Amino acid sequence: MQAKKRYLISLLTGASLVLLLYFGGVPGPAPATSRHERARGGGGGGRRSGQPWPHASEPFQPFSPGDETDTEEYNAHVSPRQKREVHASVYRGKRCRMDSCFDFSLCRRNGFKVYVYPQQKGEKISESYQSILAAIEGSRFYTSDPSQACLFVLSLDTLDRDQLSPHYVHNLKSKVQSLPLWNDGRNHLVFNLYSGTWPDYTEDLGFDIGQAMLAKASVSTENFRPGFDVSIPLFPKEHPRSGGERGHLRANSIPPFRKYMLVFKGKRYLTGIGSDTRNALYHVHNAEDVVLLTTCKHGKDWQKHKDARCDKDNAEYDKYDYREMLHNSTFCLVPRGRRLGSFRFLEALQAACVPVMLSNGWELPFSEVIDWNTGAVIGDERLLLQIPSTVRSIHQDKILALRQQTQFLWEAYFSSVEKIVLTTLEIIQDRVLQHTARSSLMWNSHPGGLFTLPQYSSYLGDFPFYYAGLGIKPYPKFTAVIHAVTPLVSQSQPILKLLVAVAKSQYCAQIIVLWNCDKPLPAKHRWPATSVPVIVIEGENKVSLPETALHNKCTHAEEFTPFVDFAFTVWQSFPERIVGYPARSHFWDSNKERWGYTSKWTNDYSMVLTGAAIYHRYYHYLYTHFLPSSLKNMVDQLANCEDILMNFLVSAVTKLPPIKVTQKKQYKETMMGQSSRASRWADPDHFAQRQTCMNKFASWFGGMPLVHSQMRLDPVLFKDQVSILRKKYREIERL
Secondary structure: OHHHHHHHHHHHHHHHHHHHHHHOOOOOOOOOOOHHHHHHOOOOOOOOOOOOOOHHHHHHHHHOOOOHHHOHHHHHHOOHHHHHHHHHHHHOOOOOOHHHHOOOHHHHHHOOOEEEOOOOOOOOOOHHHHHHHHHHHOOOOEOOOHHHOOEEEOOOOOOEEOOOOOOOOOOHHHHHHOOOOOHHHOOEEEEEOEEOOOOOOOOOOOOOOOOOEEEEOOOEOOOOOOOOOEEOOOOOOOOOOOOOOOOOOOOOOOOOOOOEEEEEEEEOOOOOOOHHHHHOHHHOOOOOOEEEEEEOOOOOOHHHHOOOOHHHHHHHHOOOOHHHHHOOEEEEEEEOOOOOOOOHHHHHHHOOOEEEEEOOOEOOOOOOOOOHHHOOEEOOHHHHHHHHHHHHOOOHHHHHHHHHHHHHHHHHHHOOHHHHHHHHHHHHHHHHOHHHOOOHHHHHOOOOOOOOOOOOOOOHHHOHHHHHHHOOOOOOOEEEEEEEOOOOOOOOOHHHHHHHHHHOOOOEEEEEEEEOOOOOOOOHHHOOOOOOOEEEEEOOOOOOOOHHHOOOOOOOOOOOHHHHHHHHHHHHHOOOOOEEOOEEEEEEEOOOOEEEEEOOOOOOEOEEOHHHEEOOOHHHHHHHHOOOHHHHHHHHHHOOOHHHHHHHHHHHHHOOOOEEEOOOOOOOOOOOOOOOOHHHHHOHHHHHHHHHHHHHHHHHHOOOOOOOEOOEEOOOOOOOOOOHHHOOOHHHHHO
């Protein structure tokens, strides 16, 4: 009997122990888990050991960004030692930030200057990297003296670090380490578009960047160092070096819907990194308003690996023209490829097709300054099936705003290699000079961060293009700048009459006379008495006007008082533009294949001469500090073309033409027939020089920024058959 009791007790105890182990009451040995499972949370780290994940999450595992270096395919090809080396290469300097890995003292002496290492003999540089280096060397940041530099850029091509690429630079590690100024990468900037290679495409560059900053495409949020690295877009080798095409949105359609709601056309990867999302797109494709096309027909051995859907997908793929789809869709899907970034991103921006990002873990380009919620839809790879209903739910007002923002972002930061590079440098400069850093509004609204120099002012109301948005009016007075090139001989000279007439304007605050005459400055009593201060500055035989002399909100004037008053009232309604009198135009000469300049009176114009014009003083600052010294030196040497260059600059900023106002019908160049210096307008070489200037300026701007206009503004009642006494600017009709 006792034996039976003992047997039953032992049996019950064993059964209880089994039940406890089964239900987790007594901790048992944890099951072995892979590194990839631990990275996702399996086997501990954020949940209790042994507690299984809900089964509902299992179907979404293929869409999880995860750690791409830990796939089964990767483990089959790479040894543990190689994986450790990759991890060390990518993550060394992971904690670098500006305050720990950047020497600010190098920037205090000479400001933000960038030095490019001289190219080494025998080193090949790809066309894309040549464009990057050319953009830096042509910018206002460039210095050829390393002792003046704040930032250093390698001449060694680091763009393509895919070992299978023909542009891969071998032995880069030793070449970089041998540079005398490398200093473990401190204050260096490394550009990269492609990293890693098949099959895993890690973010390993193949050399130790040390404490260098990384301007990288397809960078993951895991490896991106906020406030230190810069995420740049992936751009093709055909991307324009400068200028670039404008966005393709020519008119706003209301409601803003196109033929297709959502489109994509691109490669489908059957295995490996980047295959999961694109392989699932056929679930969403409906061949009506959602057209998502993929093809397996790429690579040498695609037929060996094709699946059951390949033939059908390839046939459907060939039915559609990609450009037609791109320009006739409201939204464009941008799924990840082998790497996180895709060429489809820039293509969608330019086409005004709102990008729908489907690349989990991608640090979007220039995310430090650009608010991508205003220019794109950020999707989730794991929620692919919800994408169509999500984009359909977006209100048409929001779609219109998104589309307009794509055009602004494309033209401001992405349309050329030069803009991508300059945006990168401007972001770093804002970090270095934090007290003058741009605000988010400056970066995300027209004209953008590249044309808004915070060194001019930190107050948005000091910039002409923010007046309307802020609801403020321009300053009600102007400063007149008169450029004197002839000596004062008598009181009846035109320059003195001009000075008196301008001083009579009710809007004139002061007059600055820039004395650029060979004769000495006349005595004070030779100048006429005026009701406003007159400041005389002796120049150095230069046409370019000094920005420091302009203390108020504009301008030039070479007409009589009513013309000045009317032009200024017009300018107050258009403070971001040049308002003037004599107009000129440009045209494309197809025979000579170059830009031409004409002074003929025609029905349109694209420039107004700044010898008689009104514009905001910020453009003088931009002229002085934004334009390269090569263009300004050319203007000074020729004593010509400063008005053309100013028109180029303002039109590049505003994307708008100047405004022509009423002028004397008998207008002639007042300087004709005076001194030999002033009669340069009659010199035939003068016209030829202006033709040359047009093409030189267009080359630097990367295209023709001038915009034609057929509008002229006249006073209300101008030439109307009413009493002259009823007209506000009656003197204008008499002249």
